[in-house]
Amino acid sequence: MKPDAVRAFIARLAEINPEPKTELEFVNAYTLLVAVALSAQATDVGVNRATRPLFALVDTPQKMLALGEEKLRDYIKTIGLFNTKAKNVMALSQILVDRHGGEVPEDREALEALPGVGRKTANVVLNVAFGQSTMAVDTHIFRLGNRTGIAPGKTTLAVELGLLKRLPPEYLRDSHHWLILHGRYICKARKPDCNRCPVYEPCNFPDKARYRTA
Structure with a gap:
């Protein structure tokens, strides 16, 4: 996808949803960290249902x-995987108390050193809690980056770096939310809903016309 098309793509998503937010419910940086760690291989809806009484x-x-x-x-x-996740949450909580004064660090290396916290989780926390222009690539964004041609790559890291390089700087902070929501609700895995797609024109998906008329 050419630079002008990339800009048109993300600008249109921004126009539709100017103040995007994560669908995970949280109270502060710590509860956000826990919620994102719990969300691995689980839906946001399922995590929210479990954490709502917990975070109270x-x-x-x-x-x-x-x-x-x-x-x-x-x-x-x-x-899913609640036993392992419970152990990780307890372990990371102990580390936060012992090494960080009970606070969530605003640092990628420190976050990724926590049990159960990988690059994607760290990126979400840095973006949502601390306002950093990170790009957390999950299955939706990985699919979107490749299908639309906005930032193709064979690995999640390649797609992440491609998006960071190709997206206009003024859109970077919120792009993670726009792309994940688009992938979750419109550009779905099995059957993209091209009939409702607001970025149909700049998208480079080779089969989009077929899904448009389906």
């Missing part, structure tokens, strides 16, 4: 440690 009681790593792993498992048992 627990909003700091100290409170999480006081709650204990067994009770945490009870709250998140409807989420």
Whole structure:
């Protein structure tokens, strides 16, 4: 996709949704970190259903440690891989208390050193909690980057770096939200809804005409 088309693509998504937000519910940077860590291989809806009562009681790593792993498992048992995730949340909470004064670090390296926190999770926290222009590439954005031609790549890192390079700087901070929402609700995996696509024109998807008329 040529630079002018890239700009037109992201500008149109920005026009439709000028103040995008994550669909994960959170109270502060700590609860955001926990929610994103829990969301791996799970839906935001499912995570929110589990964390809504949890975050009403627990909003700091100290409170999480006081709650204990067994009770945490009870709250998140409807989420996939909840046993492993509960262990990771308790472990990262202990590290936050021991090494960071109970605060979530505004640093990629420190975040990725936490149990259960990979590059994607760190990018979400840095973007949503701290306003950094990061690009968290999940399955939706990876698919979108390749299907539309906006930033093709064989790995999530390649797509991430491509998007950071190709998207206009003034759009970078919110682009993660625009792209994930577009991939989640319009440019879906099995059957993209090209009939409702607001960025049909700049998109380079070779089969878009077929889906447009389907």
